Amino acid sequence: MSTTIKIELRQQDLKKIHEICDSFNNEPLELINILHKTQEHFGYLPAEIQDAVADKLNISTAQVYGVVTFYSFFTMTPKGKHPISICMGTACYVRGAERILDEFKKELGLQVGQTTPDGKFSLSSLRCVGACGLAPVVIVGNKTYGRVAPDDVKAILKEYE
Amino acid sequence: METIKITIDNKQVEVEKGTTILDAARKMGIDIPTLCHMRLDDLNIENKPGGCRICVVEVQGRRNLAPACITQCVDGAVIRTHSPRVMNARRTVMEFILSDHPKDCLICPKSGNCDLQNMAHRLGIREIPGHEIAEISTYRKDTSPSIIRDLDKCIMCRRCEMMCNEVQTVGAIGAFNRGFMAAVGPAYEQDLEHSPCTYCGQCVAVCPTGALTEVDHTREVLRAIVDPSKTVVVQTAPAVRAALGEEFGMKPGTLVTGKMVTALKELGFDYVFDTDFAADLTIMEEGTELLTRLKKFLNGDKDANIPILTSCCPGWVNFFEHNYPELREVPSTAKSPQQMFGAIAKSYFAEKININRKDMVVVSIMPCLAKKYERQRPEFSVDGNPDVDFSLSTRELASFIRQANIDFANLPESEFDRPLGESTGAAVIFGNTGGVIEAAVRTAYEVFTGKKLSRIDFTELRGMEGVRQATIDVDGFPLNIGIAHGLGNARKLLDDVKAGRSKFHAIEVMACPGGCVGGGGQPLHHGDSAILKARAKALYDADRDMPIRLSHENPYIIQLYKEYLGEPNSEKAHHLLHTHYFDRKAKIVVKQ
Numbered sequence: 223m224s225t226t227i228k229i230e231l232r233q234q235d236l237k238k239i240h241e242i243c244d245s246f247n248n249e250p251l252e253l254i255n256i257l258h259k260t261q262e263h264f265g266y267l268p269a270e271i272q273d274a275v276a277d278k279l280n281i282s283t284a285q286v287y288g289v290v291t292f293y294s295f296f297t298m299t300p301k302g303k304h305p306i307s308i309c310m311g312t313a314c315y316v317r318g319a320e321r322i323l324d325e326f327k328k329e330l331g332l333q334v335g336q337t338t339p340d341g342k343f344s345l346s347s348l349r350c351v352g353a354c355g356l357a358p359v360v361i362v363g364n365k366t367y368g369r370v371a372p373d374d375v376k377a378i379l380k381e382y383e
Numbered sequence: 384m385e386t387i388k389i390t391i392d393n394k395q396v397e398v399e400k401g402t403t404i405l406d407a408a409r410k411m412g413i414d415i416p417t418l419c420h421m422r423l424d425d426l427n428i429e430n431k432p433g434g435c436r437i438c439v440v441e442v443q444g445r446r447n448l449a450p451a452c453i454t455q456c457v458d459g460a461v462i463r464t465h466s467p468r469v470m471n472a473r474r475t476v477m478e479f480i481l482s483d484h485p486k487d488c489l490i491c492p493k494s495g496n497c498d499l500q501n502m503a504h505r506l507g508i509r510e511i512p513g514h515e516i517a518e519i520s521t522y523r524k525d526t527s528p529s530i531i532r533d534l535d536k537c538i539m540c541r542r543c544e545m546m547c548n549e550v551q552t553v554g555a556i557g558a559f560n561r562g563f564m565a566a567v568g569p570a571y572e573q574d575l576e577h578s579p580c581t582y583c584g585q586c587v588a589v590c591p592t593g594a595l596t597e598v599d600h601t602r603e604v605l606r607a608i609v610d611p612s613k614t615v616v617v618q619t620a621p622a623v624r625a626a627l628g629e630e631f632g633m634k635p636g637t638l639v640t641g642k643m644v645t646a647l648k649e650l651g652f653d654y655v656f657d658t659d660f661a662a663d664l665t666i667m668e669e670g671t672e673l674l675t676r677l678k679k680f681l682n683g684d685k686d687a688n689i690p691i692l693t694s695c696c697p698g699w700v701n702f703f704e705h706n707y708p709e710l711r712e713v714p715s716t717a718k719s720p721q722q723m724f725g726a727i728a729k730s731y732f733a734e735k736i737n738i739n740r741k742d743m744v745v746v747s748i749m750p751c752l753a754k755k756y757e758r759q760r761p762e763f764s765v766d767g768n769p770d771v772d773f774s775l776s777t778r779e780l781a782s783f784i785r786q787a788n789i790d791f792a793n794l795p796e797s798e799f800d801r802p803l804g805e806s807t808g809a810a811v812i813f814g815n816t817g818g819v820i821e822a823a824v825r826t827a828y829e830v831f832t833g834k835k836l837s838r839i840d841f842t843e844l845r846g847m848e849g850v851r852q853a854t855i856d857v858d859g860f861p862l863n864i865g866i867a868h869g870l871g872n873a874r875k876l877l878d879d880v881k882a883g884r885s886k887f888h889a890i891e892v893m894a895c896p897g898g899c900v901g902g903g904g905q906p907l908h909h910g911d912s913a914i915l916k917a918r919a920k921a922l923y924d925a926d927r928d929m930p931i932r933l934s935h936e937n938p939y940i941i942q943l944y945k946e947y948l949g950e951p952n953s954e955k956a957h958h959l960l961h962t963h964y965f966d967r968k969a970k971i972v973v974k975q
Contacts, residue, residue, distance in 0.1 A: 231971060231973060231974060232974050233974075236973060269571050272570065277969070277971055282553075282554025282570075283969075284554055284555065284557030284578070285548070285557045286570070287570035288557040291559040291561075292558075292560070
């Protein structure tokens with residue numbers, strides 16, 4: 223039996239989503255930009271928010287979800303308090319970025335795109351931050367670490383304990 | 384018309400500018416293999432994402448191979464459809480598609496009727512290099528009341544997505560994820576039951592693989608048949624008789640009514656009845672409702688709920704409950720013929736043969752998958768006992784007949800049992816778009832005017848155009864009728880009703896393109912709209928050849944009212960034959 227779908231959102235969050243959609247004239251073709259702005263505000267795109275965007279733009283939720291899962295930039299899980307990004311661009315990659323990433327995965331027990339249960343750290347990879355001279359590069363929050371070696375990973379994490 | 388000259392496989396041909404290589408080749412009788420591409424001519428339905436690349440051809444002077452389905456012919460082009468390069472590329476593409484496809488063809492519900500399997504056969508694939516490193520996705524199976532989704536078998540042809548979004552405008556499913564994990568399904572990979580799915584089954588009707596199939600109840604029905612304590616009654620929908628033969632190699636449009644009845648008797652059903660009887664009953668109830676509302680409307684009553692919308696299609700009912708709940712007082716309250724039949728079988732007929740409704744099992748044979756959902760709606764049961772116990776699709780019945788080793792093509796013909804097997808020509812055209820409203824007009828005219836119809840065929844209501852309209856002269860009163868088939872077309876008419884600018888008095892809607900003949904439970908058309916048209920013609924021919932062609936002249940309908948229901952729309956008729964609708968629209972609720 224098909225049940226009525228109910229989406230619960232706080233008033234101010236709904237208002238914000240409507241503001242963002244309105245700023246793009248509720249144009250479905252602007253979906254990617256709208257999701258971009260929405261994620262910028264909320265940090266991530268949980269189901270409730272995708273539902274609200276779909277409703278406002280008068281498109282199907284399946285369509286919004288398709289875009290969110292297609293582009294790796296969009297995420298449905300909240301980022302950690304200290305988001306960790308490992309650069310996997312060519313320069314960083316050839317200088318061992320994958321081993322750094324593996325070390326973070328091991329230390330935190332996370333896969334790329336996941337967040338620790340305590341919400342402290344999240345792990346993501348990105349493509350080139352324009353600091354190839356410092357390869358391999360790791361970014362935690364706003365702080366950039368250059369020439370990182372696998373042995374440095376423990377020390378970096380310790381800074382945020 | 385500007386034409387250009389091209390050469391395909393060393394043969395010159397002149398085609399209209401803008402023609403794709405695929406169409407130009409088909410015109411010459413060259414059948415370039417396709418997988419994702421699908422088109423239903425005259426129904427304005429086409430899927431050509433250019434995604435699968437099976438249709439690649441070599442165009443002289445072009446660096447890479449061209450996908451024939453989306454490449455337009457250029458004047459003077461020299462095209463080769465089976466050069467060694469093309470054959471190699473096609474094989475490689477096919478191997479890639481198969482690399483992450485499950486290999487359980489033996490027990491796949493699509494086995495023998497699968498476009499992917501047929502293509503592998505056609506291209507002579509005997510091994511799949513790379514399959515050991517391909518990641519086969521492991522999505523859970525989603526079983527809804529009507530449809531089973533097995534996304535590991537999805538090859539991303541996106542036909543279902545096109546049907547659901549562009550043709551039906553339902554938006555229940557869309558493509559998600561990337562690479563090996565890419566598939567098509569509801570948002571958040573939820574079950575169909577938690578999506579706006581209407582169970583129209585058009586996604587199943589076009590799926591080239593076993594990714595989308597129907598819930599199979601043939602075993603449960605067999606179990607009921609062998610249970611000596613159960614009286615098993617079967618009803619067959621109009622559109623089934625015009626399509627079932629295809630499953631046994633007969634020409635599309637072959638009417639197999641008599642053979643179907645014999646087969647059902649051989650399968651062991653105790654009573655073989657006809658949903659057409661209930662279709663006649665629907666006309667009595669819906670037609671009376673139309674006249675009552677129309678009289679109110681003509682007296683200036685603003686709440687008369689004109690136009691009246693037909694309500695016999697459960698996919699359509701689901702659609703307006705999800706998308707237009709504010710209009711849910713507008714459709715007729717008459718149940719669908721399937722449910723009317725169940726209600727009458729388990730009351731009137733059960734009393735007649737003196738058995739308890741709990742000892743009766745009602746099975747319906749339907750061209751439809753939404754009927755499977757409809758039959759399990761709680762409002763269609765009495766103390767937990769459903770009016771219709773099982774609903775089988777045309778395809779399931781064919782499989783059932785094959786399993787029972789019945790030589791269908793050589794069966795003698797038999798007649799439906801009485802009393803619930805008697806029907807009229809008005810009922811059999813329920814299976815076509817425009818058929819319900821034509822049947823209703825025939826009866827409404829005679830009841831309203833008290834005069835005999837001078838003509839019975841309202842050909843202006845027939846055809847395959849998505850939205851049609853006609854004005855019927857009912858003894859001086861111009862009755863405006865709208866018809867839509869395909870839910871996207873229905874949406875156009877509904878938006879007008881919602882905005883208060885609809886000029887119609889009555890609107891017929893069928894969820895599936897072509898009406899029930901094109902239903903989600905019918906033998907697969909594999910993209911050939913000529914099959915749907917042949918079925919439609921068969922039903923109109925059946926109507927023409929019936930001795931009685933007006934629902935209100937069905938002697939067993941007259942008897943049913945006399946013995947049991949009283950008048951159309953009487954209290955008892957309302958109790959048994961009418962229903963109400965629900966608001967199922969997704970809602971945004973503000974959290975406190």
